[in-house]
Amino acid sequence: MAGRRQPRRLDRNIAYFDEPPERRPPITEVGPLAWVRANLFGSPLDTALTLLAALFLVAVCSFLLNWSIGTGNWYSIIFNLRLFLVGRVEAFMDPRITFLFLFIAVLAGVNFAAWSRIHLRLWTILAGVLLSLFVIPWLIASAIPLPPTWLAAGQREVTSGSITARPLERIAFIAGAEEEVAFRLVRPADDAELAQLTSFSDVMTNTLRNAAANRLGSAGRLATIERELAGDRLTGRQRAAHEEELGKTEVPPPVHSTYEVSAYPVLLTLLSGETGEEIFSRSLAPGEELRQTLPRDGWYVLEKRVADSDDSIALLRASGLYPIFDRSFIREGERAFQYMRATDRLLVEGGRPRDAGGADLPMLGIIDHQYRGERPLADFLRLMLGPFLGQLNLGLTLFVAFMAAAYAAAQWLRRRDREQEAPLRRVRRSAVWLWLVTIPLAFLLIAGFGEGGVLRASDPQLWGGLLLTLVLTVVALVAAFPIGILLALGRRSALPVVSAASTLYIEVFRGVPLITLLFMSMLLVQFVLPGLGGPDNAPYRVMVALILFSAAYLAEDVRGGLQSLPPGQVEAARALGLPAWRITLHITLPQALRAVIPAMVGQFISLFKDTSLVTIVGLIDLTGVANLIASQTEFQGLRRETYIFIAILYFIFSSVMSNVSRRIEASGSGAARA
């Protein structure tokens, strides 16, 4: 004690009356700035990775965007939207599928009301999006004029590379009443102007354009070589190579002067396609413009000739004439022809003009009159985006409207029951009932039965696109679910025979690739189920394979859930005297299934994506449609656009599913409520 040093006491009494005010933390510590600092630039490595990722993202996005706007032929999507959605189903299916679509909207609305909420803000956003789907196409259509169509006239052939083209003297096109057509004879000042022609153009104009571009390319190269030879920075070998190239490179005379482009007036005659009656016949001088309002819907024929020269090519900038898609199909035993204008889907049935010999006149078809050159943004919006959005708006609006109506009705029901102990009980009960009704209803509407009537049987072979993809997924899952549960219980059974059989089944089906099963099912199912033979029933045979396949995987999911249950659960149930089947029904299965909801949704999503394999056995599902389009004449070989589109569709559906699964998990009904 004696050695211990006494601390010096600071025995002043202090009271602090100036309370420090409460302050917000520095801006670098909260809010988006802090988030960015902490998550993107936390450390030097972090910063490097962030910058690298950003660079990569910008590069990929800008490439994709440039390609989409400038080059991609999105007509392959716009004109095949129906094929993508429902395949080639009969026309009588349309009201049935629409009904099912709206029924699902109602189902979604009631389910949101029963188990979740859609806040007013989300409804506002949805309404805004839908409104914009109407407003944006309208704005685009009214603000941006349609690009012109370039047509050439003349009696002379034009050669560029291996292509030789001769202008068509007469060309048929379709137009509507009261529409105005306009023509102007354009005289390009030089080849550069010619090479920069974009928009729809006939083969002849395109050949001229290519010839001009090639000549400019050669001239440019020659200039480079000459400049480098004049300098003194080349090695001897490079100099020799350059001199050799110089000897080979030949720059042809300017294209526009060779073909005397638009040097002479052009004689234009417009005839009615049906009657052959002349609407006008005029000579058009360079720089002059001709306008004419058309009397009626239907076919017209334009005759164009250069009057005073056989060597001159006339270049016409036309508006009001746009490329045509043509389709033929069998209707009531006869071949019918439909012609549709690319820019606005104006439709004309048959009546294609013929020449004196009875052959079809050449028409302004989309194949020979494609959009050439790099598309500017305005043309992308006017020709691609606007029409595409215009096709979506009505369907989506109907869907959201029905969903909102069902949601509102359910909310009303809840408000009426709010005095009761569980105000949502009635809403939830109706949601469950709707689910139970959905599956048989969908089957009835899609498959149908009998020969006549509204619900007559449809041809399964014609099911396709998203419809087939969803049908296969849902059928496989719904049918596989009970089988999977039985297999899971069987595998855990105390009876060795049952457990061995279940294990064998599960291991065999998990051990064979789905694609093999699909091929086998196409060939083998009919031996077991003779009713499913024949090409018509291919979708049903595929369903069998998908059901058997997913049952095995589901069984493993469910078994995982059963195994994760603590043994005390079964003991407690047994101690209460519950018989074994009641223990399974009331205690183990409900808990196991809740525990494996995420795994089952994962299974559902992968099944949804795996259905794309049915393409290989010849079904036209979403992926099949993408391939099918590549074989259409107009879109020969175009795969990029269609694959991007179906990738987006697959992604939207998968992410909706995983979103729902996340909501189920978050709501707590997913995990056992321990």
Place this chain on the structure above:
Amino acid sequence: MATAGNDPLSQGTTISQMDEEPIIICRDMNKWFGEFHVLRDINVSVAPQEVVVIIGPSGSGKSTLIRCINRLEEHQEGQIIVDGREMGHDVRNIAAIRREIGMVFQQFNLFPHLTAIQNITLAPIRVRHRPRAEVENDAMQLLERVGIPEQAHKYPGQLSGGQQQRVAIARALAMEPKIMLFDEPTSALDPEMIKEVLDVMKELALTGMTMLVVTHEMGFAREVADRVLFMDEGRIVEQGEPEHFFERAQHPRTKLFLSQIL
């Protein structure tokens, strides 16, 4: 009957209830887990309304013994007779015996996907096939008896450990059993919750329920038990009335055990 008098284990103890016919009889019972001999020559009889507390070090076979009585474990030799029925392989007999026995577990083992009241009403509705309204009414009374009527519509995950165990007791009682088995009912509880569960058990003992309790709560054994059984290495080493047992234990193993925990 004749068994009561001849029961070798009632020798040396004077238990008044033994005059009646025992409701549980274990005779020369043996059980093995694989090669391991967990229960050796168990001979026990329990009279109706008797409260028997089983104590002993862990691994001594206490839990296994009571789990054999409602056939959560299967014994391999000897007899177990509950309420006049012998436990054998006859499934109907097992079901009938289980209906007479309620059990409370260390880990509560409530069904997490059902609310408290659904936990209680499940078995009466599904096993006894009684009308739902009546069962729910009874269940509310049971919840009042264990002191948590306001928790009826909560899920087990929303209840404290003590509340869960009381629901578990109510669940067992809902089957109106003649016998209650308690397998370390307070071992998984926080200290402040042990009392609320023990109070319910005491109240139950006072109403004359036949109870077999495996526990480490010596206070409870002293206060409530009619008889205390001490087990070690699968044997019943010593038994007696609590005053006798805790004050004048005879077997050295019992003395050692008591000296370690008291």
